[in-house]
Amino acid sequence: xxxxxxxxxxxxxxxxxxxxxxxxxxxxxxxxxxxxxxxxxxxxxxxxxxxxxxxxxxxxxxxxxxxxxxxxxxxxxxxxxxxxxxxxxxxxxxxxxxxxxxxxxxxxxxxxxxxxxxxxxxxxxxxxxxxxxxxxxxxxxxxxxxxxxxxxxxxxxxxxxxxxxxxxxxxxxxxxxxxxxxxxxxxxxxxxxxxxxxxxxxxxxxxxxxxxxxxxxxxxxxxxxxxxxxxxxxxxxxxxxxxxxxxxxxxxxxxxxxxxxxxxxxxxxxxxxxxx
Amino acid sequence: xxxxxxxxxxxxxxxxxxxxxxxxxxxxxxxxxxxxxxxxxxxxxxxxxxxxxxxxxxxxxxxxxxxxxxxxxxxxxxxxxxxxxxxxxxxxxxxxxxxxxxxxxxxxxxxxxxxxxxxxxxxxxxxxxxxxxxxxxxxxxxxxxxxxxxxxxxxxxxxxxxxxxxxxxxxxxxxxxxxxxxxxxxxxxxxxxxxxxxxxxxxxxxxxxxxxxxxxxxxxxxxxxxxxxxxxxxxxxxxxxxxxxxxxxxxxxxxxxxx
Numbered sequence: 001x002x003x004x005x006x007x008x009x010x011x012x013x014x015x016x017x018x019x020x021x022x023x024x025x026x027x028x029x030x031x032x033x034x035x036x037x038x039x040x041x042x043x044x045x046x047x048x049x050x051x052x053x054x055x056x057x058x059x060x061x062x063x064x065x066x067x068x069x070x071x072x073x074x075x076x077x078x079x080x081x082x083x084x085x086x087x088x089x090x091x092x093x094x095x096x097x098x099x100x101x102x103x104x105x106x107x108x109x110x111x112x113x114x115x116x117x118x119x120x121x122x123x124x125x126x127x128x129x130x131x132x133x134x135x136x137x138x139x140x141x142x143x144x145x146x147x148x149x150x151x152x153x154x155x156x157x158x159x160x161x162x163x164x165x166x167x168x169x170x171x172x173x174x175x176x177x178x179x180x181x182x183x184x185x186x187x188x189x190x191x192x193x194x195x196x197x198x199x200x201x202x203x204x205x206x207x208x209x210x211x212x213x214x215x216x217x218x219x220x221x222x223x224x225x226x227x228x229x230x231x232x233x234x235x236x237x238x239x240x241x242x243x244x245x246x247x248x249x250x251x252x253x254x255x256x257x258x259x260x261x262x263x264x265x266x267x268x269x270x271x272x273x274x275x276x
Numbered sequence: 277x278x279x280x281x282x283x284x285x286x287x288x289x290x291x292x293x294x295x296x297x298x299x300x301x302x303x304x305x306x307x308x309x310x311x312x313x314x315x316x317x318x319x320x321x322x323x324x325x326x327x328x329x330x331x332x333x334x335x336x337x338x339x340x341x342x343x344x345x346x347x348x349x350x351x352x353x354x355x356x357x358x359x360x361x362x363x364x365x366x367x368x369x370x371x372x373x374x375x376x377x378x379x380x381x382x383x384x385x386x387x388x389x390x391x392x393x394x395x396x397x398x399x400x401x402x403x404x405x406x407x408x409x410x411x412x413x414x415x416x417x418x419x420x421x422x423x424x425x426x427x428x429x430x431x432x433x434x435x436x437x438x439x440x441x442x443x444x445x446x447x448x449x450x451x452x453x454x455x456x457x458x459x460x461x462x463x464x465x466x467x468x469x470x471x472x473x474x475x476x477x478x479x480x481x482x483x484x485x486x487x488x489x490x491x492x493x494x495x496x497x498x499x500x501x502x503x504x505x506x507x508x509x510x511x512x513x514x515x516x517x518x519x520x521x522x523x524x525x526x527x528x529x530x531x532x533x534x535x
Contacts, residue, residue: 008382106332
């Protein structure tokens with residue numbers, strides 16, 4: 001039988017999905033440009049806010065050398081990347097449902113989590129580039145990244161993205177099943193912005209919210225990234241952060257993948273895969 | 277002869293208030309190489325049957341095997357089927373025809389080089405070569421229909437499931453589609469096809485067997501001549517007229533005229 005010799009190669013499929021989404025993104029050139037501009041504006045806004053706050057060292061910003069601009073720059077630069085790990089998978093499923101391509105892809109001889117993972121590759125690479133752009137803009141505006149330990153920062157970002165992807169898969173499962181209302185992502189994203197240390201240190205929050213921040217991988221990731229990029233922390237020094245993030249990933253990833261399998265099965269029972 | 281598609285008491289009830297029994301227990305055997313046309317009015321359960329066989333919908337009960345594989349081995353089953361359903365809404369419209377086929381070819385596991393050759397072959401067979409660089413959004417419905425057939429044939433599946441592939445096509449485009457399908461089948465002995473359509477005239481010349489579904493039940497199954505005789509209908513020289521007679525007698529005059 002002609003089909004017997006065929007076996008889908010996972011790296012080739014992931015690359016094909018990446019190439020597909022990159023080509024689609026290229027066809028929306030204006031959106032490309034506008035998103036880049038939004039990066040510039042966001043950095044500029046926080047630069048002037050930090051000027052307003054004054055240059056005096058703030059003890060709560062210790063891991064940013066006391067400078068608010070340096071502190072918030074790391075938060076902004078990585079928040080978009082983490083946010084994509086959280087909401088990108090659900091977004092990809094929703095888009096495929098709306099455009100009608102989900103069923104056409106579901107008939108391919110590959111698993112649903114693999115298709116969903118592939119669909120977030122290009123957005124993740126793009127968000128990573130944005131992270132670099134944020135950091136470069138920050139340096140141009142005076143952020144102090146001279147002694148940054150880039151390898152340590154990349155390790156933290158990778159592990160954090162994996163851990164957060166577990167939550168992102170759960171959000172995708174909800175969209176697969178209920179079509180709308182990515183509640184997990186909304187709640188976690190809003191909570192992250194408030195408590196994880198994106199815009200201000202969690203230490204200024206009331207104790208219950210500080211406790212909540214400890215339940216989010218983003219909190220550890222952002223603290224570790226500030227140590228690596230602003231305080232030149234070595235790999236040894238960030239090992240505890242890496243261990244915590246690995247722990248989150250080990251728990252959340254299987255849960256997220258399981259949630260997608262379960263939701264896909266339920267959608268097959270309801271016959272609702274093509275609905276949106 | 278081995279069965280391409282075999283079902284035993286396969287049925288589907290969609291959950292809801294009240295639950296909807298879309299397909300009543302259905303047992304059928306489609307032989308390897310057989311070309312079967314599924315007829316029935318809208319809501320007869322045709323799409324549910326196709327989607328179950330394509331592993332997109334979970335049956336409530338019963339069993340089914342495709343190319344000898346049980347449905348629960350869904351990944352292996354999908355390697356052996358090519359499906360066309362809703363061709364208009366199943367492509368990445370910003371990508372061109374070739375880019376779309378390349379993506380799906382990777383999904384089916386075609387090797388680099390083989391994928392390009394196979395895509396070129398299919399584009400030529402389905403008269404799409406000139407349109408390969410055009411974004412799918414700029415293709416006509418008829419062209420998208422043919423592109424959907426090209427996608428279904430990428431991995432040379434032994435079983436084709438074509439669920440109303442001509443639904444959104446004008447009569448000329450529908451006839452073109454079915455003519456090209458017929459050409460493919462002539463070149464591919466052993467391919468089994470299950471096809472639903474309302475274009476009786478275009479499908480009649482190569483229809484070997486008819487299944488008629490009504491309200492989720494199989495109400496007729498046989499070769500066109502057999503069905504004519506068993507319903508005391510005259511056998512004419514025109515395959516299209518014969519099929520129209522069967523449809524009119526077993527599904528209803530209104531349904532024939534409606535389509």
